[in-house]
Amino acid sequence: MRIDVITLFPEFMAQSASLGVVGRAAERGLLDLHGWNPRDYAEGNYRRVDDRPFGGGPGMVMLIEPLRACLAAAKAADPTPAPVIYLSPQGKPLTQAKVRELAALPRMILLCGRYEGVDERFLAAEVTEEISIGDYVLSGGELGAAVIVDAVTRLQEGALNDAESAAQDSFEGPQGLLDCPHYSQPAQHEWGDVPDVLRSGNHAAIARWRRQQSLLRTWLRRPDLLDESQLSKADRKLLAE
Numbered sequence: 001m002r003i004d005v006i007t008l009f010p011e012f013m014a015q016s017a018s019l020g021v022v023g024r025a026a027e028r029g030l031l032d033l034h035g036w037n038p039r040d041y042a043e044g045n046y047r048r049v050d051d052r053p054f055g056g057g058p059g060m061v062m063l064i065e066p067l068r069a070c071l072a073a074a075k076a077a078d079p080t081p082a083p084v085i086y087l088s089p090q091g092k093p094l095t096q097a098k099v100r101e102l103a104a105l106p107r108m109i110l111l112c113g114r115y116e117g118v119d120e121r122f123l124a125a126e127v128t129e130e131i132s133i134g135d136y137v138l139s140g141g142e143l144g145a146a147v148i149v150d151a152v153t154r155l156q157e158g159a160l161n162d163a164e165s166a167a168q169d170s171f172e173g174p175q176g177l178l179d180c181p182h183y184s185q186p187a188q189h190e191w192g193d194v195p196d197v198l199r200s201g202n203h204a205a206i207a208r209w210r211r212q213q214s215l216l217r218t219w220l221r222r223p224d225l226l227d228e229s230q231l232s233k234a235d236r237k238l239l240a241e
């Protein structure tokens with residue numbers, strides 16, 4: 001998948017995409033990430049990318065023309081059509097369902113705003129959709145873009161070493177449940193012992209225990225994710241135990 005990121009801080013994206021699962025996916029050719037800096041498309045000695053807002057008030061607004069030229073260059077670099085996604089707290093909250101939808105695309109363009117925002121006329125003319133990563137304030141869209149890059153990259157075929165690990169992650173099951181607890185060596189520790197069932201070798205019992213833990217955790221921590229009417233009879237029984 002190709003991802004173009006329009007940002008005043010392309011180094012930020014390059015850094016976050018060079019490590020771990022995302023870095024390895026890029027090495028494997030599963031992710032083709034490109035940074036585009038509007039400043040490189042700004043005119044004049046000062047290469048201005050922002051100016052004061054009409055009507056007054058604090059902060060700066062990103063100008064139409066450098067963004068327009070930058071986006072045009074990004075689009076022209078590859079013929080594959082791509083949605084233009086603006087990262088902003090006014091956007092639709094990101095969900096794993098949305099991540100799955102984006103991960104299936106051949107390409108997308110992520111637009112990171114800085115300062116107080118982007119001239120509304122650019123957004124109206126060029127942006128396909130607006131996405132938020134949560135109800136809190138960030139200084140710019142870069143962290144949101146990094147979140148999307150990570151989440152969609154791990155869903156690319158061959159990005160994870162153990163194909164199983166994606167399917168069992170939180171939110172990835174058919175019911176979108178939280179993950180179960182995990183344990184490793186030592187089996188006995190001053191902070192507690194590993195549950196016997198995980199050491200029993202009984203794979204059916206282990207699967208049942210894990211499913212029950214996922215259900216319980218989701219019910220306790222994120223009841224908003226759990227639609228009990230949608231649970232299977234077996235799941236409802238596990239939750240009631």
Ligand code: 6GU
Nearest residue numbers: 087088133138140141144
């Ligand atoms: Cl995606 N961008 C910005 N700039 N602020 C945010 C956000 C995104 N999500 C929450 N706050």
